[in-house]
Amino acid sequence: MTKPLAIVQPRPSRLSAKLRRAIELRVTEGRTIADACAEAGISPQGWYKAMKRPAVRDHLEEVQRRFVAEVDANRGLIKAQALQVALELMLHAKSESIRARMAEFLASDGKAPQVSVNIDARQGGGYEYRRPGQRVVEIEEEPISSEPE
Template structure:
């Protein structure tokens, strides 16, 4: 019987500047140009490196790690928000705040959507005029007796 041994994989060879540019791009949300400038490499070098599968794999690993860290932070902040909500519900001087927190906890922490109402019947003097369109102003005959047509082009 023969002894088979696994050949160790070659470590990923990647410039430190490229790693830094990828980290800045993912973790700080920088543009490619800004990340490359801060890392000390050219954007062309970044794009050329992205053609290598190993570099794309590294990018994906960094992205997955970043998402996992954001998710863990989200859970921690959510727990802290619940503590603050409980404190408001129990200790707030305002009855409205306490009532709102009771509603919040009764709905299992689901926030009701914000209700926005826009009354389109109100005319506050603002009107969108498309380019090339004429604005026509209607004038009552009582207000402008000299204007027999009842409208004027602007």
């Protein structure tokens, strides 16, 4: 009698706690690789060697996705807190200009005023450097005459 083949589940990746900590520090706190490795207790060479493994890269991507999702979830709360601070400044600031700015800020639904910048790119080159002894050639166009030659 033959036994049915069991479905083999992939083995969970075995990442050390130090490597996991270094990845967390790198992603969530924006540390450099050297700083994250130093605090976690691994060498930078160990980091680079571990990053060659697909399981480690997958874990890094998972931590990054989780971090971005947490930041997006907190965005509404942070925006509400910022609007509350702006309201406090508008009501209780000693400077009249700060109160006026906060009133404009809150009236524009929490968006900063846009700055209009006009750049005229049709102007000539501005300064030109001429080396000593260099000749400058100016080309002049001949006027177009209406008489045939």
